[in-house]
Amino acid sequence: MPKNINRRDFIGITGSTLSLSIASNDNFISPTTKPNTSSELISNILNLIEKTPFVDTHEHLPPENDRIANKENPEKTPAPDFGTLFSHYADSDLKVSGLTNEDYKKLISWDLSPKDKWKIIAPIYERCRNTGYLLCVRESIRALFGEDDITKNNCETISQKLKNQIGPGFYRKILREIANIDYAQVNCLQSGTFRESEPASDLICFDISTVGIASSISKIANLNKFSEKSIKSLKQAHETIEHIFERFGPKAIAVKDQSAYGRRLLYENVKNEDIETIFKQFIQKPSLLKPEELKAIQDHLFRKCIECATEYKLPIKLHTGYYAGYNNMPLSRVRDNLCDLIPLIKDFPNTTFVLMHISYPYQHELIALCKQYQNVYADMCWSWIIDPASTTRFLKEFLTTAPAHKIFTFGGDYIPVELVPGHARIARRGIALALSQLLQDNWITESEAPALIQRIMNRNAHEIFDLPRVLKAYSHGT
Ligand SMILES: [Zn+2]
CATH class of the missing domain: 3.20.20.140 (Metal-dependent hydrolases)
Incomplete structure (x- = not known):
């Protein structure tokens, strides 16, 4: 029979300093989405997991210096605005959902304002926002800029913040x-x-x-x-x-x-x-x-x-x-x-x-x-x-x-x-x-x-x- 793990039990193993709230994940795991699993248990575990560093075994990051050098270089795409966030993996789901190659090029170009870029992808984004690739875009802007989603109202601010943070040590x-x-x-x-x-x-x-x-x-x-x-x-x-x-x-x-x-x-x-x-x-x-x-x-x-x-x-x-x-x-x-x-x-x-x-x-x-x-x-x-x-x-x-x-x-x-x-x-x-x-x-x-x-x-x-x-x-x- 499944055993209920109560708060005291889990604090016992994870240390009394753990907070029971889902501190930085903003109700990322809501109790209503997992009716069979105790939300308290998940939040305790998540808390421990948040404090535990990952070793990241695979990335394709270019040198940081290249990113800094290309910050003002219109020859290099993606331009440093919110289009960057749709330029890897998310671009595949957008294209499968109907984004043309021509429109994709506009999305990562230096030629359009964030608002004009938003007009291009908004209807396509709505079609595939459910996938992991697009969820990852939202989770990233949550972690980086405290925003829950990209919209026509915040695409300019997100673009500005994304560009501003590119610098030594970013x-x-x-x-x-x-x-x-x-x-x-x-x-x-x-x-x-x-x-x-x-x-x-x-x-x-x-x-x-x-x-x-x-x-x-x-x-x-x-x-x-x-x-x-x-x-x-x-x-x-x-x-x-x-x-x-x-x-x-x-x-x-x-x-x-x-x-x-x-x-x-x-x-x-x-x-x-x-x-x-x-x-x-x-x-x-x-x-x-x-x-x-x-x-x-x-x-x-x-x-x-x-x-x-x-x-x-x-x-x-x-x-x-x-x-x-x-x-x-x-x-x-x-x-x-x-x-x-x-x-x-x-x-x-x-x-x-x-x-x-x-x-x-x-x-x-x-x-x-x-x-x-x-x-x-x-x-x-x-x-x-x-x-x-x-x-x-x-x-x-x-x-x-x-x-x-x-x-x-x-x-x-x-x-x-x-x-x-x-x-x-x-x-x-x-x-x-x-x-x-x-x-x-x-x-x-x-x-x-x-x-x-x-x-x-x-x-x-x-x-x-x-x-x-x-x-x-x-x-x-x-
Ligand atoms: Zn790879």
Whole structure:
């Protein structure tokens, strides 16, 4: 029988200093929306969760200096106004709901006033305001500017405030102070293999990307950039990959690869002798290779990267599941992502594989893999805004099925830093709902809750990703 957790019981485990009101979340979880779950219990848990910092395992933030430099640069979009808040993920739901590409360009341009931009998106926003992507916009303006929604009356003020806050230190303020994030792992889409324009810090560190040099390599020039002389043989390609890891491995927090957007994740065990001849062809004229020959080269080089990453103790983060964007997702390929990965998982038992985005909508298969394989971990980055309700259920199901040390519960996955606080609020709400339901249904006990919260919000990430090692590499000038 479900046991009611009363106020005194929960204060007993969480400490007497906790306030029983939903302090900063402004009735974000109202008792009326969850009639079966005690609102007091949720608010106690939410309070503890709000005080617990996330390690943010996945963002696409550009360098803060670029954002500052582009603040007055009409060549760069999105313009620093409220359109920025609709420029990532929300734009996909708006376009699926009828926003034309032409109108989208106006929304992020420097040419229109906020009021004129509002006229364009208001009717479309109304169609899709229910989704996680758009909820995240509202939660972000709540966290940043104290506004509940964007309307024709406040779109100018929000735009002004958004622009004014762009300045030195605004990433730290938004991530640390507003979103209560300890530090964020960044995979910068413009930086190629590794971001060298700035050092990692206690706030932001970087992934190595293996897309261009291995898993989706299309021409040798991508590897030649890292080689003293142009590559003529497979052996030289191997040495170049080793060199890349020697150079960036100590400074990187992980390897990130999103080749799932362009190919299957079946990386076969292709031997040197199987591809020596076609590799020469690849160097001379890659366009003459058959698709399966190019795939064999990519498979081979990606496995080489995994060997190197393992040597440097770098977890391999892989995009799995749902695609960003709209009107382009080969669902049968996405459906096979996890099945395709099993040979890699088995062939590299000492490598940590972090499978991102809960492989949505195939999250049950991910729970099964995490339960079955020692070296597979689940990352909930992005998933809270793709499908908040399913993601809450996923967390409940994961925690009663797979070991709790195998999950990372937050990554905003955003380019504009302004949208990270909203995503963090949604994630905290989801974690609070999942845990309070588990408590109320007696799947976990009160005494287990605080340590579990700590573990899934930051301890797991501290155990698997070695930020002190990264910071040491920079301080030694490696
Ligand atoms: Zn991403």
